Amino acid sequence: MTSPPPADAVGIDVGATKIAAVRVTADGTVAARARRATPRRTADELVTTISGLVAQVRGERTAGVGVGLPGMVDARTGALAFAPGLEFGRAPLRALLAEALGLPVVTDNDANAAAWAEYRLGAGRAHDHAVLVTLGTGLGCGVVVAGRLLRGAHGFAAEASHLIVDPQGPPCECGKRGCWGVSASGAAIARLGQQAAAARPTTLLAHLIHRGTRAAGEAVTEAALGDDEQALAILDRIGTLTGTGLAALANLFDPDVLIVGGGPVSAGDLLLEPARAAFTRHLYSPADRPPVPVLPARFGSEAGAVGAALLALAQAR
Numbered sequence: 001m002t003s004p005p006p007a008d009a010v011g012i013d014v015g016a017t018k019i020a021a022v023r024v025t026a027d028g029t030v031a032a033r034a035r036r037a038t039p040r041r042t043a044d045e046l047v048t049t050i051s052g053l054v055a056q057v058r059g060e061r062t063a064g065v066g067v068g069l070p071g072m073v074d075a076r077t078g079a080l081a082f083a084p085g086l087e088f089g090r091a092p093l094r095a096l097l098a099e100a101l102g103l104p105v106v107t108d109n110d111a112n113a114a115a116w117a118e119y120r121l122g123a124g125r126a127h128d129h130a131v132l133v134t135l136g137t138g139l140g141c142g143v144v145v146a147g148r149l150l151r152g153a154h155g156f157a158a159e160a161s162h163l164i165v166d167p168q169g170p171p172c173e174c175g176k177r178g179c180w181g182v183s184a185s186g187a188a189i190a191r192l193g194q195q196a197a198a199a200r201p202t203t204l205l206a207h208l209i210h211r212g213t214r215a216a217g218e219a220v221t222e223a224a225l226g227d228d229e230q231a232l233a234i235l236d237r238i239g240t241l242t243g244t245g246l247a248a249l250a251n252l253f254d255p256d257v258l259i260v261g262g263g264p265v266s267a268g269d270l271l272l273e274p275a276r277a278a279f280t281r282h283l284y285s286p287a288d289r290p291p292v293p294v295l296p297a298r299f300g301s302e303a304g305a306v307g308a309a310l311l312a313l314a315q316a317r
């Protein structure tokens with residue numbers, strides 16, 4: 001007698017400020033959700049918080065837990081090697097969590113998890129070679145090659161955040177200028193929005209930012225949808241730099257789809273059209289290749305958590 005396939009898995013996305021948990025069935029349906037603030041000081045606190053979230057959302061037939069982490073994850077051991085937003089260093093998180101939960105645990109980089117969700121069931125589902133970037137606090141990247149996540153020798157592949165897209169751009173914590181993560185992330189949109197609002201305080205953008213009812217990045221999107229000139233220019237600039245980065249990734253990996261995720265994608269073509277134009281300009285020999293679509297991610301801000309659950313389900317089979 002064969003055992004029935006696993007019913008579902010729990011996916012966890014550890015963000016800079018919040019941890020999201022979802023229970024996901026094999027078809028990608030989210031059956032339960034929970035979230036808590038991210039404890040950043042010690043690995044033990046993080047394990048306790050994740051355990052609490054798993055207890056909240058798990059079901060009777062939950063087969064495992066997938067955890068997306070905001071940093072470098074050792075693909076062999078599942079240990080966290082480094083995460084810029086967490087105050088502790090290297091930690092054997094997969095082992096600690098498996099012991100605490102009594103369930104199989106998979107850990108991976110959060111953008112890898114998001115890329116897996118989009119490849120399996122989202123914008124990349126009709127493709128075998130997909131590249132995803134997410135514009136958030138920083139910039140995340142995941143690459144699927146021939147149906148498998150590209151992890152490299154250690155699990156640290158596809159780190160696109162420090163690829164230089166604007167040599168005259170803002171300084172980065174790594175000591176260089178114009179890295180993708182500081183030049184064209186969600187945080188960059190917020191920064192440019194605040195600068196624009198300070199320079200011209202009577203515009204729609206300035207009004208939305210100074211009212212303070214939404215994050216500055218969201219205010220830029222809303223103002224752009226309301227035809228605000230400065231907001232449109234910001235999205236055009238961020239889109240152009242994003243397309244420049246995507247062209248570098250396409251030259252390296254030759255994907256058949258490029259997927260852009262994160263909050264700013266709610267601006268739609270206001271962001272993606274300049275990205276497509278710059279992508280074509282910077283791609284090597286575009287006229288000699290089949291067109292590569294640049295698409296918005298389907299799973300939005302839940303892609304990391306859903307993908308982590310799908311990685312756990314794949315392992316449980």
Ligand SMILES: [Zn+2]
Pocket residue numbers: 161162172173174175176179
């Ligand atoms: Zn950098």
